Amino acid sequence: MAKMRVVQVAKAGGPLELVEREIPVPRAGTVRIKVQACGVCHSDSLAKEGRWPGLQYPRVPGHEVVGVLDAVGTGVAGWTVGWRVGVGWHGGHCGRCDSCRRGDFFACQEALQVTGITYDGGYADYMIAPIEALAAVPDELSGVEAAPLMCAGITTFNALRNSGARAGDVVAILGLGGLGHLGVQFAAKMGFKTVGIARGKDKEPLARKLGAWHYIDSQTQDPAAELAKLGGAKIILATVTNGDAMSAALGGLGVNGTLLVVGAPKSIEVSPGLLITGRRSVKGWYSGTSIDSQEALAFSALSGVRSMNEVYPLERAAEAYERMMSGKARFRVVLTTGN
Ligand SMILES: NC(=O)c1ccc[n+]([C@@H]2O[C@H](COP(=O)([O-])OP(=O)(O)OC[C@H]3O[C@@H](n4cnc5c(N)ncnc54)[C@H](OP(=O)(O)O)[C@@H]3O)[C@@H](O)[C@H]2O)c1
Numbered sequence: 001m002a003k004m005r006v007v008q009v010a011k012a013g014g015p016l017e018l019v020e021r022e023i024p025v026p027r028a029g030t031v032r033i034k035v036q037a038c039g040v041c042h043s044d045s046l047a048k049e050g051r052w053p054g055l056q057y058p059r060v061p062g063h064e065v066v067g068v069l070d071a072v073g074t075g076v077a078g079w080t081v082g083w084r085v086g087v088g089w090h091g092g093h094c095g096r097c098d099s100c101r102r103g104d105f106f107a108c109q110e111a112l113q114v115t116g117i118t119y120d121g122g123y124a125d126y127m128i129a130p131i132e133a134l135a136a137v138p139d140e141l142s143g144v145e146a147a148p149l150m151c152a153g154i155t156t157f158n159a160l161r162n163s164g165a166r167a168g169d170v171v172a173i174l175g176l177g178g179l180g181h182l183g184v185q186f187a188a189k190m191g192f193k194t195v196g197i198a199r200g201k202d203k204e205p206l207a208r209k210l211g212a213w214h215y216i217d218s219q220t221q222d223p224a225a226e227l228a229k230l231g232g233a234k235i236i237l238a239t240v241t242n243g244d245a246m247s248a249a250l251g252g253l254g255v256n257g258t259l260l261v262v263g264a265p266k267s268i269e270v271s272p273g274l275l276i277t278g279r280r281s282v283k284g285w286y287s288g289t290s291i292d293s294q295e296a297l298a299f300s301a302l303s304g305v306r307s308m309n310e311v312y313p314l315e316r317a318a319e320a321y322e323r324m325m326s327g328k329a330r331f332r333v334v335l336t337t338g339n
């Protein structure tokens with residue numbers, strides 16, 4: 001049997017380790033992808049640290065996967081060997097139960113599949129994915145360019161396009177990491193008055209280059225007061241991993257403004273008075289389905305939105321993951337297989 005390399009976690013909190021496995025054969029309704037690139041997302045820490053109920057080990061993380069469709073299982077129609085495809089966080093749902101038909105995929109009666117969590121993901125030479133998880137990748141985007149769009153991209157693109165903000169509205173992107181730096185670009189391309197908020201002055205030139213109209217350094221300025229000076233934000237897209245940072249920006253929402261939470265700290269503190277008096281709201285958003293990914297890829301190809309990446313070979317995945325977790329990466333870390 002031919003072998004492949006995967007980077008797996010053997011137990012909750014264990015290290016990322018490079019091992020050999022047999023190349024898997026796709027079951028009915030699934031395809032095999034020869035992985036070209038896989039982004040390293042902060043949410044990979046859920047698999048690495050065991051912060052997902054019922055997670056089984058060993059597990060291969062990675063849900064920003066782009067590669068070439070390499071083999072198909074029985075019953076797969078409409079997807080052809082040789083096509084370039086991407087797989088994101090949303091790893092499939094049944095599509096038949098009442099919950100799925102309502103769009104409540106987390107309550108799918110056959111259980112929502114999550115790439116790199118409920119099945120093995122893209123820190124590998126090959127992976128298997130159900131067809132519901134596949135997005136077509138446009139020719140204009142290389143594997144390394146497309147991979148971060150499969151989670152960081154779709155999440156910020158989809159949250160913003162469904163946020164209710166209109167061209168010319170003040171939209172702030174809180175945090176300039178993997179998600180945030182794409183959020184700034186999408187917001188600018190969608191025609192919002194885009195405000196970047198991050199820790200430190202050093203990110204300002206990059207934020208402006210990515211399309212920010214205004215920058216707030218959350219270490220030396222009060223983000224709520226600064227946003228209020230701009231008339232208040234219609235949307236604050238919160239991509240940070242820290243709850244206090246979200247709470248500190250909340251007061252910068254204008255009347256009817258929304259804190260749109262995509263970053264996942266343990267908790268956030270919210271003042272009911274602030275919500276009530278300005279009819280403000282706090283709302284969550286999770287990435288989206290494969291068609292949303294496909295639309296995020298197409299919009300990026302069209303508008304020139306691109307992730308800024310630090311590229312590591314697959315065998316250095318542990319180092320790449322630590323680089324992402326350090327917060328020092330500018331801005332997404334991407335693994336390549338050489339395939
Ligand atoms: N909702 C979804 O569907 C979805 C999808 C993907 C990821 N996520 C979640 O989104 C979050 C961001 O993911 P990512 O991959 O973009 O992570 P990342 O690249 O590591 O970026 C982390 C961000 O958090 C900020 N941050 C970290 N520590 C902080 C602190 N102590 N105080 C204030 N800010 C702090 C950083 O802010 P600075 O820029 O100021 O340094 C940075 O912008 C994670 O919680 C991840 O699990 C959610």
Ligand SMILES: [Zn+2]
Pocket residue numbers: 041042043044063089151152
């Ligand atoms: Zn992710």
